[in-house]
Amino acid sequence: MVVSREASGQRSETVRRANLSTIVRELHLRGPLSRSDLVCSTGLTRGAIRGLIGELAAAGLVREERSARGGTPGRPSPLARPRHDRATVLALDIAVDSIGAALVGFGGCVIDHVRADRARGHFAATRITADLARLALPLVERHDARESLIGIGVAMVGVVRPDDGLVRLAPNLGWQDVPLGALLARRLNLDLPVMVANEADLGALAEQRRGAAVGVDDVLYLSGEVGVGGGLIVDGQPLIGAAGYAGEVGHLPVNPAGTTCRCGSIGCWETEVGERALLRRAGRPRASGRAAVDAVIAEAEAGSAGALAALSETGEWLGFGLAGLVNLFNPSLVVLGGVFGRMAPFVAHEVEEALDRRALRAPREVVRVVPTSLGPDATLIGASELAFEPFLVDPAAWLSPRARPLRLASA
Amino acid sequence: MVVSREASGQRSETVRRANLSTIVRELHLRGPLSRSDLVCSTGLTRGAIRGLIGELAAAGLVREERSARGGTPGRPSPLARPRHDRATVLALDIAVDSIGAALVGFGGCVIDHVRADRARGHFAATRITADLARLALPLVERHDARESLIGIGVAMVGVVRPDDGLVRLAPNLGWQDVPLGALLARRLNLDLPVMVANEADLGALAEQRRGAAVGVDDVLYLSGEVGVGGGLIVDGQPLIGAAGYAGEVGHLPVNPAGTTCRCGSIGCWETEVGERALLRRAGRPRASGRAAVDAVIAEAEAGSAGALAALSETGEWLGFGLAGLVNLFNPSLVVLGGVFGRMAPFVAHEVEEALDRRALRAPREVVRVVPTSLGPDATLIGASELAFEPFLVDPAAWLSPRARPLRLASA
Numbered sequence: 001m002v003v004s005r006e007a008s009g010q011r012s013e014t015v016r017r018a019n020l021s022t023i024v025r026e027l028h029l030r031g032p033l034s035r036s037d038l039v040c041s042t043g044l045t046r047g048a049i050r051g052l053i054g055e056l057a058a059a060g061l062v063r064e065e066r067s068a069r070g071g072t073p074g075r076p077s078p079l080a081r082p083r084h085d086r087a088t089v090l091a092l093d094i095a096v097d098s099i100g101a102a103l104v105g106f107g108g109c110v111i112d113h114v115r116a117d118r119a120r121g122h123f124a125a126t127r128i129t130a131d132l133a134r135l136a137l138p139l140v141e142r143h144d145a146r147e148s149l150i151g152i153g154v155a156m157v158g159v160v161r162p163d164d165g166l167v168r169l170a171p172n173l174g175w176q177d178v179p180l181g182a183l184l185a186r187r188l189n190l191d192l193p194v195m196v197a198n199e200a201d202l203g204a205l206a207e208q209r210r211g212a213a214v215g216v217d218d219v220l221y222l223s224g225e226v227g228v229g230g231g232l233i234v235d236g237q238p239l240i241g242a243a244g245y246a247g248e249v250g251h252l253p254v255n256p257a258g259t260t261c262r263c264g265s266i267g268c269w270e271t272e273v274g275e276r277a278l279l280r281r282a283g284r285p286r287a288s289g290r291a292a293v294d295a296v297i298a299e300a301e302a303g304s305a306g307a308l309a310a311l312s313e314t315g316e317w318l319g320f321g322l323a324g325l326v327n328l329f330n331p332s333l334v335v336l337g338g339v340f341g342r343m344a345p346f347v348a349h350e351v352e353e354a355l356d357r358r359a360l361r362a363p364r365e366v367v368r369v370v371p372t373s374l375g376p377d378a379t380l381i382g383a384s385e386l387a388f389e390p391f392l393v394d395p396a397a398w399l400s401p402r403a404r405p406l407r408l409a410s411a
Numbered sequence: 412m413v414v415s416r417e418a419s420g421q422r423s424e425t426v427r428r429a430n431l432s433t434i435v436r437e438l439h440l441r442g443p444l445s446r447s448d449l450v451c452s453t454g455l456t457r458g459a460i461r462g463l464i465g466e467l468a469a470a471g472l473v474r475e476e477r478s479a480r481g482g483t484p485g486r487p488s489p490l491a492r493p494r495h496d497r498a499t500v501l502a503l504d505i506a507v508d509s510i511g512a513a514l515v516g517f518g519g520c521v522i523d524h525v526r527a528d529r530a531r532g533h534f535a536a537t538r539i540t541a542d543l544a545r546l547a548l549p550l551v552e553r554h555d556a557r558e559s560l561i562g563i564g565v566a567m568v569g570v571v572r573p574d575d576g577l578v579r580l581a582p583n584l585g586w587q588d589v590p591l592g593a594l595l596a597r598r599l600n601l602d603l604p605v606m607v608a609n610e611a612d613l614g615a616l617a618e619q620r621r622g623a624a625v626g627v628d629d630v631l632y633l634s635g636e637v638g639v640g641g642g643l644i645v646d647g648q649p650l651i652g653a654a655g656y657a658g659e660v661g662h663l664p665v666n667p668a669g670t671t672c673r674c675g676s677i678g679c680w681e682t683e684v685g686e687r688a689l690l691r692r693a694g695r696p697r698a699s700g701r702a703a704v705d706a707v708i709a710e711a712e713a714g715s716a717g718a719l720a721a722l723s724e725t726g727e728w729l730g731f732g733l734a735g736l737v738n739l740f741n742p743s744l745v746v747l748g749g750v751f752g753r754m755a756p757f758v759a760h761e762v763e764e765a766l767d768r769r770a771l772r773a774p775r776e777v778v779r780v781v782p783t784s785l786g787p788d789a790t791l792i793g794a795s796e797l798a799f800e801p802f803l804v805d806p807a808a809w810l811s812p813r814a815r816p817l818r819l820a821s822a
Contacts, residue, residue, distance in 0.1 A: 242742055253735045
């Protein structure tokens, strides 16, 4: 948050840009907001906010409306509403069983989205990027969004180098060192950078900005699919690591007597809490896929003892690893995403009990475990936030006539 | 780092304090420094630095000396040397087998230090604090340091709530919820706040400021004694967690078929890499203590197959857990402290091999594992840095005649 420093003279342009960023971020994450709301949440003066909102309105990014209800005495404070059709991003998702695309507008409005099943197995990156383009470009055309597009974000089930979107490892697709960002940029041909990140990191970002973890500074987001991903928010910031690879909780070694993991190691956590372990325990060692997992959950709902036992054992392993993560990170919130969110009612007891028994008392006392509140599209929402980020950091660059979205200025 | 913003008018006092903090921190961590060094490292103007150094010299905190060698053409830039006897802290350490105390001066100079063995076992906090006071107060008296003391920092082998120095759990001493900070403040009676932190967290801080991890932003410090502690630096900042308990790597569950841990859980990492496991493997199941561990290391140095095998197996477990931590945190440096530092030559091969085999390739590629460069007193150095921190953050408060170290101003 940036405080008003208009008095500081020579740096007024820097200050203006920082303040604009503050306002734009507030509107994006919490809008629509009245000027009074913005005074409260940013600490900027009413005059500064009037000027900045005026700039954004002139650029077509917000619409000012009479506030319906006064709230405080005196003149009603006009409401600034982000215009979602004036700045949009394309969010893409490469998951284990599906690919997805969404067109998301300023303010977080999901204008349109689509998801298509994909067969499991190893596919060339050119095939996947072609499929993604076929899914995504019609969204852009249908909503006439070419001019408003300001970024592209991709959620990827794998280990990703964030700097350039190189996929270091994606066992589900058989990828190693695939330059996904560059391939997608070429295939989409939208003249925009493509930012790629790990799907669990983006799930964590989505939960922090728009889900179960709003306002929480220390969060562990767990994403369960075939494997297990983790996204960590530490003191309000994503945990990145030295090269952007942090958070690979699925490859925490928990069982030296366990089975070989797809990563080559033995007894990684995902060998005990991933899809395969659940289906094996449920007596379906040859099954795979989301439908098979959901069938086990449906059986459990219907009272099947075998399904309940398989989920219970998986829950114990989930708690076993979580206890270690709670001891390591001392989070105040754990969000169960992906299949863990769907199985939450059947594993909550085991997880809580394992934490009571195995985590240290001090960090145990402060942690809550909840299912995702965003559902299966959490990662798409995270990908859209990734794509919006450069715009939120310096919206002035996007308003200037020399910058690329000249479009916005001329709108 | 704070940039020069002297032009900003009304906030010049805020700016002056921030700049003073920058200079004092630089001198503390890297001093003595010439004015030219400070211009380079802080981005402040030469004039600003002259003024700030003048203030510090007037307060007696630095001495300006003619620089011995010119370095650059032109007039030699005077050298500002921190005066270690004008601002001092007391650093204390409660370890498993010993207690320690050091008097440390501004600039990080260890003026004096002392360590005393203590018998293992459960002792009342009043006993330990009395022992510590008997160890520490003579240091203060001997160096006539009562007037220069500005803080007290304590390294504690246990889970500590940093806000108030409450020890939540210290299995080595049998403590649970012991208000160590308050007890020590009363016992020492030095009219100074006592800051307490976990010994591994302070080890990490020491390595980052003055040891193997200077200039490294993503660091895992491992401290091995009876148990295993961890201190993490993430993107340059200590990993704290929601309530200050993060980093309990010793209680990462790695072996569900393992033995019961002192924390009550089963198969925690420290049950496989802690002192007991090593001594058991070395055929000394009834031995304990630093001397017994060092005897095993000495035997290994002399070529004993049994000792080498015991160390090798411990090294494999060390690598097993480290692989998970590398996957989780993606650090660029792992520093082996405590007994792990002493056994490093005998476990390095196993650790590297386990990382090759078990860690994901991407984070594996960027991580180095090194022994501590600070030796057994790393935690005392960390405790001194903890105690100096409030002074580094706002030295102006300590120079003002109204603030507590009126002493400094009148020096």
